[in-house]
Amino acid sequence: MAEGKDRGGLRRLEVAALVLVVLLTAAAGLAHYLGAPSLLAFSIAALALAGIAWTVSFATEQVGERFGPAITGVLQSTLGNLPEFFVVLFALSAGEVVVAQTSLIGSVLANALLVLGLAMVAGSFRSEGKVMRFGRRLPNDTATLLLVAVFIISLVGVSVAVDDGAANHVKAISVIGAVFLLVVYLTWLIPYLRSDRGPSRGQARLAFAPAATLLLIAGIGAAFVSEWFVAELRPTIDRLGVSETFAGIVIVAIAGNAVENAVGVTLAWKRRHDLAISVIKNSVSQVAAFLFPLLVLCSLFFAQPLTFSIAPIFIVALFLTAIAVWQITGDGEGSVFEGVALIALYLILAVVTLYD
């Protein structure tokens, strides 16, 4: 593989960032094992987790560059959800089912409402006529995927609300529903990858071997830091006196998606509207229609199963979010007002969970 002149290794800023991530990870480990105050240990773990998410994203970009932008995009969003995947796994193994579920739901809602809203405010504020324009296909496909997820969750929710003895069936229905949801997601993903070459992201500046090694290390790091993060979560919740649902919907969801968040909003600000919408929407649909069902299946190996049976307030919030996001972005246009409306929806939800 010929090394181009742009491939002169990493930029100084990138090296500094990687060093910072290593230091944060070490600090998070020390804080965890030396029994630092939970609030401090939790905060450092959250920062380290965000750093690792960025590292995974960066390394994937370098590895993926060999395969072209489409595969890179998928690798990036899939591996970018690695920290979140581990957080939910560790939460499940620690018996924190509510936190596991609400951090998945919160991830969908934070991306679909808060991040998309911020990106729409940034993007439309900087556009001519204060209207941001983007392709209509992806927002509508994301709406379809969200509606399928909402359909399963709603039917399970109604079954549970009406008939208390449906506990075993909820697990069986969730597993079957998860398989269907994954099939639908893959049916969408494969032609999307084939048809859309996506925007070029410039050239890789790392050779394959070191990039793959970096990815492997970051993946292992994600697993460790996630465990520390989850371990400190319960004492932090008790210390702050917030509800479990607030922790999941707001704290974990924002910490776990900080990087994607920043990327999406920054792209919108730079007037790269389609790419911004693509990063955010893919993140939403991947958590709802890939990560959630995948974790439902994975949880079969745990004592505590993860199911699609969630609290009624989140069923309603997810459904209304799917509708509102479709209504607002389905026409391929965004305004400051629409962005503010999405942000307001997230804040209202955060307030309601705060009082939960």
Place this chain on the structure above:
Amino acid sequence: MAEGKDRGGLRRLEVAALVLVVLLTAAAGLAHYLGAPSLLAFSIAALALAGIAWTVSFATEQVGERFGPAITGVLQSTLGNLPEFFVVLFALSAGEVVVAQTSLIGSVLANALLVLGLAMVAGSFRSEGKVMRFGRRLPNDTATLLLVAVFIISLVGVSVAVDDGAANHVKAISVIGAVFLLVVYLTWLIPYLRSDRGPSRGQARLAFAPAATLLLIAGIGAAFVSEWFVAELRPTIDRLGVSETFAGIVIVAIAGNAVENAVGVTLAWKRRHDLAISVIKNSVSQVAAFLFPLLVLCSLFFAQPLTFSIAPIFIVALFLTAIAVWQITGDGEGSVFEGVALIALYLILAVVTLYD
């Protein structure tokens, strides 16, 4: 009326099919009166019912050809629902209100999700760029009609859920709601018939008198076979150990709509996208906004009234179906992914009712 050269009577295949329907009907009658095992008798009756539905459809086409394609279309979809109409009537008179209701709901859901999904997969798979295109007017009008039906059903559902003493009012509200729904349907139907000349269906090959006679005989046959079908339904449910709702939503709904199903999917496969969408969508809106309210009014003459008060899970399923179908087809485009999503929704619902 001059007989064209294409009018040389029936084709050999059609004669064979008619003979088969007669044999099936006779077999269903024998099985019923001679007390054959319920599963066998039920299966034969289901096949005979599908055969009669085809006969009605075929005879209507021959009769209607004299009046032009628009009237033919209406006659066909209206008379095509004759077997279903009788099944619900006999179910009501047998006191099987749940089966009556769920087979109507199931008919809407099977057509709107399963059949539409299959047609979209077939149609888009065979289209250039894997995208199937069709007019946007009909999907949007169907969405409006479904939303009106869902509005009545949801308000009745909430009234019942909140206040237990609303039983008598549910009947009164259902009757008034049925009248409103029929008015809305007719307001839609009349200009639709006038404006849309529809696609030509070729020439009639049967003279008016024999075609009308065939229609009359098929109508009478539909009444008899429906009675046998319903009579065997209860023992079959008990024998198979499935729930009443599964029987209504899946077995009766698919048996009662098998012909429309096949026609819609075949048309999509032949790239006649608009006609395929028209057959399926008309079937959906006719059951939801014509047959259901009509049967509510007819049931006034029965001991057991049919109302718009249905189980919460079907309210949610109907509502989400209306939303998903509108979201997916309202833009006049269909993809394999969207078809798969619709099919997945139906299968998820079937699984949930199986565990009911």
Place this chain on the structure above:
Amino acid sequence: MAEGKDRGGLRRLEVAALVLVVLLTAAAGLAHYLGAPSLLAFSIAALALAGIAWTVSFATEQVGERFGPAITGVLQSTLGNLPEFFVVLFALSAGEVVVAQTSLIGSVLANALLVLGLAMVAGSFRSEGKVMRFGRRLPNDTATLLLVAVFIISLVGVSVAVDDGAANHVKAISVIGAVFLLVVYLTWLIPYLRSDRGPSRGQARLAFAPAATLLLIAGIGAAFVSEWFVAELRPTIDRLGVSETFAGIVIVAIAGNAVENAVGVTLAWKRRHDLAISVIKNSVSQVAAFLFPLLVLCSLFFAQPLTFSIAPIFIVALFLTAIAVWQITGDGEGSVFEGVALIALYLILAVVTLYD
């Protein structure tokens, strides 16, 4: 300020109307203080209220003309809701929380379903091809505003349904939600005012001073007549034997919006489609996203707080109304059928509340 030749004062019809309003107001006062039968006193107060609403609308037009059409439009719709504002305030101070809430909800539903439906029937009946066309921006923005309001109302509703001890939180959440809703509304309103010059409404025929005086008097009159109207409401409800919710959803809502109603439908009939849609849609979004949250904040000074916690049936009705209105008007086209569908939704709701 130069007086143009068209400014020759008021037309004879307008003077007659103003005299009639004064007489009606006087009659309403007499009926109230002399203890007339409640049904009579209520009817006169309702007529006087409609007259005052017209007077406010007329005076605002004359005052606003100096500032250009956009500001006039806002002034008109804002001050036009003055009688409704007072009715809800007096209802709250009389402890009639259900009537206060349902008259707000009823105002949204009556405008969004009944008035919009009538305007669509009138407008499309008189259009070529029986299809009425209008801009898509406003219907979609109104849908967004309604969805934000519905989001708050639904989350509060679910919280209340699930957890009975959330009473204090409902108030706090409602206050915070009201602030967010007002922010979203203002974010929409300000660019809407700036960008849209709106259609010219001809020239003012009253000088500023008398017009402003007329507005002031009408405002004071609105306060008095609203008090009488509310005072007679309870005896009238008891006399007619209707439910509180029917009174709020149908009687108060129609009486309080009679003028906007007539204006919107008349404009549609005159083929001024965009203006008709604008008057009705602005009325809907203003009550839902401005008047309702404003009154929630105002009610902090009362013993009986107004919250976003409304009866489940109205949550469902509001949500389905938001969806149906978006589905029907979001494409910028209207037909007779769609208008009839909207009217049917309102009538169904009226029937359900009648039996409540």
